[in-house]
Amino acid sequence: MHYAITDYVLDIVQNACEAHASTVHVQFWETMAWIDVVVRDNGRGMDPAEQVKALDPFHSEPDKHPGRKVGLGLPFLKQAAGQCGGLFELQSEPGKGTKVHFRFDRTNIDCPPVGDLEGLFFSALCMPGCRDMGIERIREGVSGLPALSYRLEKGELAGAVGGLEQVSSLILLKEYIRSQEEG
Amino acid sequence: MAKMTLDELRALRESKRKDLEKRDVEGKDIQIVVGMGTCGIAAGAKQTFDALVDQVQKNGLEGSVLIRQTGCMGLCYVEPTVEVLVPGMPTVIYGKMTADTAEELVKKHLVGHQLLDNHILDRPAADIMKK
Numbered sequence: 581m582h583y584a585i586t587d588y589v590l591d592i593v594q595n596a597c598e599a600h601a602s603t604v605h606v607q608f609w610e611t612m613a614w615i616d617v618v619v620r621d622n623g624r625g626m627d628p629a630e631q632v633k634a635l636d637p638f639h640s641e642p643d644k645h646p647g648r649k650v651g652l653g654l655p656f657l658k659q660a661a662g663q664c665g666g667l668f669e670l671q672s673e674p675g676k677g678t679k680v681h682f683r684f685d686r687t688n689i690d691c692p693p694v695g696d697l698e699g700l701f702f703s704a705l706c707m708p709g710c711r712d713m714g715i716e717r718i719r720e721g722v723s724g725l726p727a728l729s730y731r732l733e734k735g736e737l738a739g740a741v742g743g744l745e746q747v748s749s750l751i752l753l754k755e756y757i758r759s760q761e762e763g
Numbered sequence: 764m765a766k767m768t769l770d771e772l773r774a775l776r777e778s779k780r781k782d783l784e785k786r787d788v789e790g791k792d793i794q795i796v797v798g799m800g801t802c803g804i805a806a807g808a809k810q811t812f813d814a815l816v817d818q819v820q821k822n823g824l825e826g827s828v829l830i831r832q833t834g835c836m837g838l839c840y841v842e843p844t845v846e847v848l849v850p851g852m853p854t855v856i857y858g859k860m861t862a863d864t865a866e867e868l869v870k871k872h873l874v875g876h877q878l879l880d881n882h883i884l885d886r887p888a889a890d891i892m893k894k
Contacts, residue, residue, distance in 0.1 A: 745830065760766060
């Protein structure tokens with residue numbers, strides 16, 4: 581099971597990239613009361629039967645985890661959001677894509693820690709396979725922290741730092757994300 | 764840190780690029796691949812990825828190393844897994860590569876050209892046999 585909410589988000593983004601999505605949009609919205617995340621992609625999508633399988637922890641796509649019989653990404657997320665009084669929604673259509681929307685109630689004692697947001701955005705933007713990734717980050721009404729809102733677009737960031745694989749470029753990307761997060 | 768604009772980011776890249784061009788970096792085309800499936804993420808692969816970037820920079824190799832992410836490598840029981848490709852050395856998949864081991868990986872494998880014996884899981888024997 582994942583430790584932090586950011587780990588769940590990265591897992592869903594990785595699923596989207598593996599589903600041959602060319603566009604992935606992530607919205608991470610944080611308030612004092614809840615954390616609301618939407619991950620939308622235009623990947624291969626799932627029909628209703630596949631959606632049921634995706635939420636079954638004892639099912640995994642054979643090519644994703646060779647020799648493994650369990651698939652834990654979405655089932656754990658659904659369970660974690662549910663046990664802290666949050667919500668989980670999965671909408672998907674074959675050939676069109678998938679939307680995963682979940683919310684964690686921060687006031688619930690079972691709510692996991694938020695985790696490393698800069699690390700999440702950094703890893704997500706460097707995920708291979710998806711050309712067009714947009715990340716929208718909103719923070720409002722969190723006591724002791726100023727309101728914050730910014731967008732990260734993979735295409736323009738890759739153009740600005742010269743690709744997203746060489747370490748010299750990745751260091752610049754990290755610095756940029758940190759500067760946005762610190763406001 | 765003040766909020767950076769994209770133009771400032773481009774200017775920063777240009778100044779860093781000039782610095783890198785001045786250096787004579789040994790061993791071009793080193794590649795590091797971090798497994799970032801559900802299993803890897805749960806075991807801390809995100810932190811490993813981050814730590815590897817920092818350690819490569821600390822050791823002055825940022826101009827010659829590419830770091831990529833991939834899905835599950837099929838070795839879920841020893842996550843986080845990291846594949847390392849260094850020209851002239853056997854390709855290796857290491858297991859249990861938590862963020863703490865990033866420094867050892869960069870200093871020993873990338874700089875010292877020695878394998879991390881306690882973390883090897885796959886591939887080196889076959890490559891060595893070919894020699």
